[in-house]
Amino acid sequence: MIAAVNASVGLEVNNLRVQFGAFVAVEDTSFAVQPGESFGIVGESGSGKSTVLRAICGLNARTSGEVRLIGEGALPAPGDKAFRRRVQMVFQDPYGSLHPRQTVDRILAEPLAIHGIADAEARIERALDEVGLSDGFRFRFPHQLSGGQRQRIAIARALILEPQILLLDEPTSALDASVQAEVLNLLEQLRRERGLSFIMVSHDLAVVTHLCERLMVMQRGRTVELLSAEDLAASRVRDDYTKALMLASKGFTRR
Numbered sequence: 001m002i003a004a005v006n007a008s009v010g011l012e013v014n015n016l017r018v019q020f021g022a023f024v025a026v027e028d029t030s031f032a033v034q035p036g037e038s039f040g041i042v043g044e045s046g047s048g049k050s051t052v053l054r055a056i057c058g059l060n061a062r063t064s065g066e067v068r069l070i071g072e073g074a075l076p077a078p079g080d081k082a083f084r085r086r087v088q089m090v091f092q093d094p095y096g097s098l099h100p101r102q103t104v105d106r107i108l109a110e111p112l113a114i115h116g117i118a119d120a121e122a123r124i125e126r127a128l129d130e131v132g133l134s135d136g137f138r139f140r141f142p143h144q145l146s147g148g149q150r151q152r153i154a155i156a157r158a159l160i161l162e163p164q165i166l167l168l169d170e171p172t173s174a175l176d177a178s179v180q181a182e183v184l185n186l187l188e189q190l191r192r193e194r195g196l197s198f199i200m201v202s203h204d205l206a207v208v209t210h211l212c213e214r215l216m217v218m219q220r221g222r223t224v225e226l227l228s229a230e231d232l233a234a235s236r237v238r239d240d241y242t243k244a245l246m247l248a249s250k251g252f253t254r255r
């Protein structure tokens, strides 16, 4: 396993607003994720959670507001190639996000080629090892993997550039309960070992509180409240919408 080589880096979002045509999907959204922190974004479908993650990566066309890294030393701005290397995204549906006609080997080599990194062999081997898959998986296609294995490959692809922040968009929602727990535990282990910061989106409070220390609740593109996982577990919740989400999340318990 690799120890964290760089100090942890966090991220701040100020007054984010994202518009699709006349529709405002996200507005007045501000939050800060401290270096090494695990931060969750929850809300029902369509509340704007994924749009916030995509905005951080610069993937939405009409976006205003500020996104910046926080931590020691000179840090790259969004739009810089170095920012994209430090901030990596893991998508909800690994079947959709992994190229169906590429072997694992090529899937993992691609980001290295884009960023001009030479020691592909060693990095691929290490990334597979870190997500608990042996070298024997290197030449399989996505359809030759289980759902949990596909998600592990998607995580390995995100890790291969040694980022400092992972943006996780419903990383376990396509998996059944036991595999979901395995992948969440793997993510938590990687976060601790690498000193990563996480921003994780989910509609499921049980999943978010398994992994996150603080969270933001969103409804119709706006922040309902910011609270700690402890507050949530102790039902120190102000807003009725958050209370309704708690009721809807069966099996919601603090880890």
Ligand SMILES: Nc1ncnc2c1ncn2[C@@H]1O[C@H](COP(=O)(O)OP(=O)(O)OP(=O)(O)O)[C@@H](O)[C@H]1O
Binding pocket: 020, 023, 025, 043, 044, 045, 046, 047, 048, 049, 050, 051, 052, 203
């Ligand atoms: N490219 C786009 N063009 C137009 N509207 C969009 C686009 N992307 C998202 N939206 C709209 O913005 C709103 C927020 O979408 P978003 O995907 O961020 O929600 P979400 O909370 O992540 O939902 P889910 O949990 O279902 O993924 C939705 O009403 C969606 O239809």
